[in-house]
Amino acid sequence: MTQKYQVFLCISHKPRIFGGGCCNDKGSEDLLEELKSLIKEHGLSSKVEINSSSCLKNCLNGPSILVLPGRVMYGKITSDDLKTIVSQHFKEGKPVRKLIKTPGTSILG
Numbered sequence: 001m002t003q004k005y006q007v008f009l010c011i012s013h014k015p016r017i018f019g020g021g022c023c024n025d026k027g028s029e030d031l032l033e034e035l036k037s038l039i040k041e042h043g044l045s046s047k048v049e050i051n052s053s054s055c056l057k058n059c060l061n062g063p064s065i066l067v068l069p070g071r072v073m074y075g076k077i078t079s080d081d082l083k084t085i086v087s088q089h090f091k092e093g094k095p096v097r098k099l100i101k102t103p104g105t106s107i108l109g
């Protein structure tokens with residue numbers, strides 16, 4: 001069976017509620033649109049569900065992305081990082097360890 005992923009990309013506007021500026025100030029809405037485009041380009045629309053999200057309580061590491069299953073929390077995401085996540089995590093099923101930015105976040109399903 002093909003693994004399906006749910007992706008939550010924080011676009012919160014809330015400033016400094018968990019010790020850092022909000023993800024929206026760091027360009028997360030642009031990243032959300034880029035991620036949607038990448039998923040379509042790679043033909044992964046049936047495998048990866050993209051959602052905008054409120055604060056994921058990972059503000060210091062924003063822009064933040066949470067991927068289920070596994071509760072993989074990516075942080076300080078850039079456009080290039082999105083490409084890596086799509087190719088390694090969503091296509092190959094391997095979370096990108098170097099981009100996981102929350103200590104203690106499980107990468108196990």
Ligand code: FES
Nearest residue numbers: 010023056058059
């Ligand atoms: S504002 Fe994005 S994780 Fe808090």
